[in-house]
Amino acid sequence: MDRSMVDLWVGLFVAVGIGALLFLALKAGNVDSIIKSEGYSVSAEFDNIGGLKAKAPVKSAGVIVGRVSSVNFSNQSLRAVVKLDLNKRFQFPKDSSASILTAGLLGDQFVGIDPGGSLENLVAGDRLRITQSAIVLEKVIGQFLYGKMSETNSD
């Protein structure tokens, strides 16, 4: 089979194009999102989740250990139910607590896990008993103003 210069150029073009796609996938995007790592799912109930969305990171000691898979409202407990997909590599004691935190002052919200002291580890389907809701800025400001007012009244 004879080969011409045109074939070489088209081959080069296709190679560069696929290379560009790989560059976008590996260098600009994160590889972790391509390879779905094995994990286990636990849930937690919160009084108020603030602006937490699905796909938000789950962090423990600042390290990303999983993702929020879904956010729902429970008709039974009248609270928000958050499902967390945790990476299998990370194990937490059964009495760990979950809290909703904010990255920086105006950043995105994420779930933080504080490990407890139990000897047993969390397994798939478990529920985190101790939770702390998101801090709602309006409530904090309201409490602050209320505190200031009672301060001036007592003077």
Next chain:
Amino acid sequence: MTLITRILSKIGSATVDAVWTLGTASVFIFRVLSRSAIVLRRPRLLVAEMHFAGVLSLVIIIVSGLFVGLVLGLQGYETLKRYGSTGAVGTLVALSLVRELGPVVSALLFASRAGSAITAEIGIMKTTEQLSAMEMMAVDPHARVVAPMFWGGFLSMPLLAAIFSAMGIIGGYLITVVVIGVDSGAFWSQMQASVDFHHDILNGVIKSIVFGAAVSSIAVYEGYASVPTAEGVSRAVTRTVVTSALAVLALDFVLTAFMFTGVH
């Protein structure tokens, strides 16, 4: 009264005409697709068209991508500087390129560079009666001429869009990290933290595939349907570029509404 009826009849005939054209174009594209097996039987035809539509568009795509990235980096840096979060400039450059500018701008460039040439080539083949001569020799011009051109453009477009986005990110890196001095680690890590493979990169590729199909269809149809005169071919080329640009922007709106809004 006569003026009003005249205007109304003009609008009516223009509408009927537009729907008619849409129907003819659909039938034509379907006919081309149904005779595309030749592309597999004689891949050399496809390679030649990919060289024409893809390789020869590389220079304009690479240079434009680089400059778009440079401008995005510069503008993003100037804006983010006010909030003290210049590290997020990588996120801004990558997301705007991968989601929008990469597919859209490369489709517009592709329409003006390759789409116009495809229309002109088919139009002139029609004017000089080469297409009729093929039919006389029992060679189907839909299969021999149009199908390879369509598939060449269709396959080149996603690759060109990916190259455009990659060059843009390199351009943004050059201006913000190398020239201005934004921290290189922050640039890449913030980009990687916010660019999702499925949600951003894959949706961008889907966009470029849709745009490739739209621009290639418009280009081959306008060429095949052109009036076989010098003036007719020049009008067809103009229509290709204008219709492609409008189609790409309208499709982009629809696709963006599907992909990047709502619950996720």
